[in-house]
Amino acid sequence: MRILFTGGSGKAGRHVIPVLLAQGHRVLNVDLAPLDLPGVDNRIADITDAGQMFDVMASYAGFDELDPGTGMPRFDAVVHFAAVPRILLKSDNECFRVNTLGTYNVIDAAVKFGLRKIIFASSETTYGVCFADGTRKPDYLPMDEGHPTEPEDSYAMSKVVNEVTARAFQRRSGADIYGLRINNVIEPHEYARDFPAYVANPGLRRRNIFAYIDARDLGQMVGRCLQTDGLGYQIFNVANDDHSVDRSTADLITEYYADVPVRSEMGPRETFYSNAKAKRLLGFAPQHDWRTELAKA
Numbered sequence: 001m002r003i004l005f006t007g008g009s010g011k012a013g014r015h016v017i018p019v020l021l022a023q024g025h026r027v028l029n030v031d032l033a034p035l036d037l038p039g040v041d042n043r044i045a046d047i048t049d050a051g052q053m054f055d056v057m058a059s060y061a062g063f064d065e066l067d068p069g070t071g072m073p074r075f076d077a078v079v080h081f082a083a084v085p086r087i088l089l090k091s092d093n094e095c096f097r098v099n100t101l102g103t104y105n106v107i108d109a110a111v112k113f114g115l116r117k118i119i120f121a122s123s124e125t126t127y128g129v130c131f132a133d134g135t136r137k138p139d140y141l142p143m144d145e146g147h148p149t150e151p152e153d154s155y156a157m158s159k160v161v162n163e164v165t166a167r168a169f170q171r172r173s174g175a176d177i178y179g180l181r182i183n184n185v186i187e188p189h190e191y192a193r194d195f196p197a198y199v200a201n202p203g204l205r206r207r208n209i210f211a212y213i214d215a216r217d218l219g220q221m222v223g224r225c226l227q228t229d230g231l232g233y234q235i236f237n238v239a240n241d242d243h244s245v246d247r248s249t250a251d252l253i254t255e256y257y258a259d260v261p262v263r264s265e266m267g268p269r270e271t272f273y274s275n276a277k278a279k280r281l282l283g284f285a286p287q288h289d290w291r292t293e294l295a296k297a
């Protein structure tokens with residue numbers, strides 16, 4: 001497929017794009033900074049500028065696309081990751097503005113150019129636990145996509161708004177639009193750097209409900225979304241199969257979630273951030289786990 005990828009120079013995108021290239025896709029990365037990676041084309045553009053988003057949606061990816069003389073090829077899909085990726089980076093209102101307006105512009109341009117597959121980055125923070133003032137617990141475990149999204153911060157608010165925006169565009173266009181409620185993204189080098197501290201102090205992972213997603217497995221997830229057509233509007237939690245700490249599910253429940261209803265029997269290390277829907281509808285099958293990665297380091 002010919003894919004327009006926004007925000008591909010960032011933490012997640014720079015691991016997802018190589019997965020898509022290896023699958024044979026062509027990728028144009030649209031970002032404020034280029035991604036220096038062989039095989040990827042770059043365009044500097046701002047998602048908050050509607051004109052620039054309409055322009056890139058109708059753009060040659062590289063000089064080679066001039067050669068056939070058959071005009072501009074069309075994009076088959078958009079993967080939209082560009083964002084201010086958390087609170088406390090920019091002012092709250094700027095985070096909200098960039099994320100909501102940017103997402104509107106990207107999806108608006110994509111559906112008006114007739115694209116039939118749009119994948120966008122939402123976030124675990126929509127559930128309200130991650131950036132709560134004080135301690136907030138899930139309403140129930142495992143936390144699935146049906147859990148209420150009731151955040152109290154501007155970043156998570158922007159992601160909830162983006163889900164509403166995406167749903168409305170899907171309704172009118174009939175395109176497949178899949179939102180990924182991504183858990184905390186872990187790059188390969190971060191296992192050795194960060195996980196010893198998580199083993200020593202599991203409480204560090206409470207705000208992520210002890211879950212994580214390997215950046216390469218996130219790449220697999222995006223690939224599966226590109227392959228799987230006809231699901232309309234969907235939201236998927238994206239996480240690895242296990243907890244990010246060296247404690248059993250039962251231990252974590254006793255220590256942190258004794259008063260939280262547990263709705264189904266859980267495996268001894270099973271993530272509280274349910275990835276069952278992604279497995280069922282997309283065949284998602286995470287390949288990396290922190291124990292193996294730490295042992296390799």
Ligand SMILES: NC(=O)c1ccc[n+]([C@@H]2O[C@H](COP(=O)([O-])OP(=O)(O)OC[C@H]3O[C@@H](n4cnc5c(N)ncnc54)[C@H](O)[C@@H]3O)[C@@H](O)[C@H]2O)c1
Nearest residue numbers: 007009010011012032046047081082083085121182184185
């Ligand atoms: N990193 C995580 O743990 C995590 C978890 C859940 C969801 N997400 C979401 O996944 C996506 C990628 O996150 P990330 O960690 O790679 O973030 P990142 O900040 O590392 O990358 C985001 C990219 O978007 C680009 N960008 C920002 N504003 C832009 C604009 N106005 N126009 C064009 N490009 C712009 C940045 O230059 C950057 O390269 C984001 O939507 C984020 O909210 C990330």
